[in-house]
Amino acid sequence: MTFFEFCANLREELLEQISGVKNSNGYLSWDNTTPNSIIKHRLESMLDKYVIQAKEFGIYVVTRYSSCSNVSHVGYPTENRYGISIAYQDSNFIWSGDQLYQGSRNSTCPCSKSNKPSSNHVIDDIIFDKTANLEKCSELSRVLQDVSESIQHAGNNKSRSGIREHLLRAVLRLNDTILPQSVSEYITIIRRDNA
Ligand SMILES: [Zn+2]
Known part of the structure; x- marks a missing residue:
């Protein structure tokens, strides 16, 4: 397209x-x-x-978690819808500071596989491929x-x-x-x- x-x-x-x-x-x-x-x-x-x-x-949207109920949560674990790993501040992308959403969401923090769904504070960052x-x-x-x-x-x-x-x-x-x-x-x- x-x-x-x-x-x-x-x-x-x-x-x-x-x-x-x-x-x-x-x-x-x-x-x-x-x-x-x-x-x-x-x-x-x-x-x-x-x-x-x-x-x-x-344009990519990456969700990061600032905290969750897991005591071993550190930094900003991320998840995305593209089936690839994009860590927070991944240098292949421009982190524009644009946010699609910031607030609470019922979801599972990716910091541990044993996490259960709960209400988390999430940030949906809008990031740009450096070559775009x-x-x-x-x-x-x-x-x-x-x-x-x-x-x-x-x-x-x-x-x-x-x-x-x-x-x-x-x-x-x-x-x-x-x-x-x-x-x-x-x-x-x-x-x-x-x-
Ligand atoms: Zn967590």
Whole structure:
């Protein structure tokens, strides 16, 4: 898949989520009768899909555990979805400081095979392959973070505007990424030409 196709597909799915045009579950996305839990689940599935696809452009998401109930836990053990070992601060990657998520999650800390699932504090770091186009990586990272933030606004009893606001920001970022120049750059050029 090309970078253009990836961005265009993601943009279309975001717009569908925002407008509720496409509706696989028989609910209108923004119908007030649709529970936030369903919206949250849809957005999580979408984010998962695009995080996996983003690997093609050098973006990886690695989860690290700062602590757990195991007394022999040291440092930041990591886990990821790619079937390869990526230790915290692995030098093959740029650790941008971008985070897809930070907070509690019911999961199993990878520091020991005998660990049981429990509520842990986890950090999902967004990292870039050193050989990738880092400018594109940064742009996509911000888009994925927006989608992730929309999910964090999709808790029960939270307002819908918070979800939409972040999804719209993701669409605006993608517009700029897809076009040969950003809207802001275009405005600057037109103003200069008209001056
Ligand atoms: Zn641990």
